[in-house]
Amino acid sequence: MNTHFKSYYPYASPFDPCQPVTEKTYSTPPHLYMSFQPPNLPQFSPLEALKAGTLWKDFYDPWYNSFEKAKRGGEI
Structure with a gap:
């Protein structure tokens, strides 16, 4: 299984x-x-695609930085 978040x-x-x-x-x-x-x-939808930056839902990445992830409680 692949994960979108890597660390080093x-x-x-x-x-x-x-x-x-x-x-x-x-x-x-x-x-x-x-x-x-x-x-x-x-x-x-066209409006959602403009906000998300992609037309396809499978290619959407919310891209939180480490500070946002901490504020959201690790929600990914």
Whole structure:
């Protein structure tokens, strides 16, 4: 099973004067996990498609940053 959120652990130098960020996360778009576009995918209405940035619901990614995710309680 693929997840749209990945994380990695950057190197933290012992000589860095700032508090290190131990884990960084990023989002990958849903179209990376489809090898082709299947026919008859569900579509947004034209107004919803303009707001979402895509016509097809399967390609929609809400793309929350880490602060928004914390405010929403981890809702994805």
